[in-house]
Amino acid sequence: MKRFALSMLMACALAAPAVAAPYFVYVGSYTGGKSASKGIYAWRFDTTSGATTPIGLVAETPNPAYVCTSPNSRYLYTGNWQDKGAPDGDPFVDAYAIDGKTGKLTFLNKASAGGEDTNQVVCDPNGKVVIAINYGAHHPGQHGAGIAALSIGPDGKVSEPFYIDLHEGTPLSPRQTSGAHTHGLVFSKDRKFAFVADLVLDRIYTYH
Numbered sequence: 001m002k003r004f005a006l007s008m009l010m011a012c013a014l015a016a017p018a019v020a021a022p023y024f025v026y027v028g029s030y031t032g033g034k035s036a037s038k039g040i041y042a043w044r045f046d047t048t049s050g051a052t053t054p055i056g057l058v059a060e061t062p063n064p065a066y067v068c069t070s071p072n073s074r075y076l077y078t079g080n081w082q083d084k085g086a087p088d089g090d091p092f093v094d095a096y097a098i099d100g101k102t103g104k105l106t107f108l109n110k111a112s113a114g115g116e117d118t119n120q121v122v123c124d125p126n127g128k129v130v131i132a133i134n135y136g137a138h139h140p141g142q143h144g145a146g147i148a149a150l151s152i153g154p155d156g157k158v159s160e161p162f163y164i165d166l167h168e169g170t171p172l173s174p175r176q177t178s179g180a181h182t183h184g185l186v187f188s189k190d191r192k193f194a195f196v197a198d199l200v201l202d203r204i205y206t207y208h
Contacts, residue, residue, distance in 0.1 A: 024103040028064035059105045062088040066120045071127040075156035079118035083137045091118045114148025114161040145180035172202040
């Protein structure tokens with residue numbers, strides 16, 4: 001049985017239809033260490049019966065710790081949790097096209113995540129940008145914790161980051177002893193702002 005790292009994996013379902021119908025669920029996994037996982041797995045989920053049917057491995061990629069779909073459900077993006085200089089390359093964001101009939105994924109391209117230990121990727125509500133949230137590994141000279149914004153092209157492919165912001169500063173709480181560890185993003189309902197939490201600096205950053 002394949003072992004999934006439950007603490008960080010993200011299950012991502014295509015937008016559920018208004019009426020009962022089957023749809024796809026995607027799950028990322030850790031692939032290093034003793035894990036037998038190889039990447040992204042998919043299931044069919046029937047909203048009427050609650051039954052799930054495994055599709056299996058749909059994309060082989062290292063440590064896809066978080067997955068998200070575009071608002072139009074045509075594309076899927078992953079944040080690959082890695083330190084800089086990892087055997088599989090620096091941290092990156094994968095882009096895939098989704099087959100609406102089979103649930104299979106077709107690799108489109110990948111781009112730099114703009115930091116280290118990418119723990120989340122989120123598409124903006126308009127489907128124009130994907131933001132990578134980087135936890136950071138605290139390497140000397142560049143800790144790699146912060147966010148990076150990548151453009152989404154009309155073909156679903158991602159660009160190299162057009163904006164990177166690495167978080168700096170001293171933790172607000174005396175209980176925290178290390179530097180920035182960016183972890184979590186949500187968009188405002190009016191789609192004008194993004195709110196990003198840093199769990200060690202004890203701050204929420206606001207981006208327009």
